Amino acid sequence: MNHSPSSDGAITRCRSLFEPALREAVSALHPWGAQMAAFALGWSDADGRPDDRDGGKGVRPAVAMLAAEAVGGGAESGLPAAVAVELVHAFSLAHDDIIDHDERRRHRAALWKAYGVGPALLAGDALLALAVHELAGRPEAMRYLSAALVELVQGQTADMAFENRPWHGPRAVTISEYVEMAAGKTGGLLGAAAATGVALGGAPALADRMWEMGRDLGVAFQIVDDMLGIWGEPDVTGKPVHNDLRRDKKTFPVLAALAADHPEARELAALLAAGLPDDDAVHQAARLVTEVGGRASAEAMAERYISSALRIMDECLPEAVELRAVCESLVHRVR
Template structure:
């Protein structure tokens, strides 16, 4: 396996990505009809509830960065892939607007969520508008294969929606298997990262290797979800911004939890008796659930699975014969996404 390293840190790469993508992103959003434009600009942190200019953070721009770097790794330029990166970021935020409604989340990025300010129906419609804007961004910009780009994004969206549907269905089921949970996370998180990388390859002139880049992104996305699930149970609240054991209090069927529930161990059976009942966990119950998940092997399995997925992702990247400098930066972003264990 090659060992390219990046001259820029992951934080510098993400800042570079935002600098390239945000002006074009603002232009697409600014061309939307007034009602949808106002909600989108609020969601991105560009305006406050009253429509006044704001300087809120619009997210890390991980997915656009992967698109730009995949384009460079394929032998093209980041500038040529900006429309694809914009489409990816619009699609990601379409999913966030809808997720916030479905999950009832009242804050995102330390600000009120759009549905709490503008209403549920308006937030759903704004998400739809962002998705439409994503396809406009692909259709209006020069591309070596416009139809292929639309197919890549469409497939990612379909898999993302399927994953979200499964996640919602799991809330009312007590028989979720680990294979089902992995498939759900692969759709909900891995599909768009894979699509982001495949789009970058298309816009970088590497259509023949787009499958390799897609596989790199999909594996990286699933590893990212595993790490996120671990942090949702054992993460430092100062880093995650969520209370300790927050996922357990809501009885979320995350990957470590399902691994423990299906382990066939005494700890897994005790966890099932505690976890698969109605109502949130309270008092000392979340801490007990965390201990049982660890005793049943859920924590160790998730960490090992994440490591294996990252190794598989990097193998796919190497197989794409990437430009070394861009490959090093893709590795830096991959490391950042999967080493958030502070």
């Protein structure tokens, strides 16, 4: 991710407040659970030795804290929200990697590869339990966290169900189904970060709008992620090239390409229907998606959702320069 200087500075500032609080929350776990959590959060290697090179950036907690700050509550008032959303994020990565059989995460072993499926599943549950516990006494925030949890599993279930749907014909996945899936799978937690942040910061009346803002941002983020899954550098993404194509993932660029009225769209459909038998077919499919305009459509659609998110932000929190910069940085990769 390319962060602007403003967003990088804000994320670093939030991180210095937020990481001690997260470490304290995790320290309540059983020692074995705490060790797996530390690995999942990128604080240590699989043997428990400190190694903090591969953690997440902490964008979601920064959104929560900057949102709290933007409504006058001070970044600290958003800390419980920051801790909760980062724990939910770590929970979802731990379980997603099991579900998707992904062996690598952030350039090292996935949690389940390092500790086994059962322990990793349980460590994910522990992260989720801590997240819920963090906000249990704050219904004004809990409401959005729990909505995000439901959306997350719904979106993930839809995404999994899409893999068994055909590329063409009446049962094919539509663009609007895709958007709903992405808003849930990726947008819910971003929405919860912003909504719980303003709620704890003292402006619960803004929370519904922040929830919408985050969902729009999530759709844009997911489309960008899909683009990286097709055209990203494996060295940067940490995933094999054309990974999503090989898995029949119903990504936005491919869905948009297939919807084009173009002879090569039919060629692409035939290739996909044949199951992309070899590497040549995979590369040709990626080329066709670009030629038929799937990449351009994806860029335009991502742009549309980013603009919608920023419009809500400008309307509700016109002074929130850092929050705006961090949200923009999330999808900066295609701008």
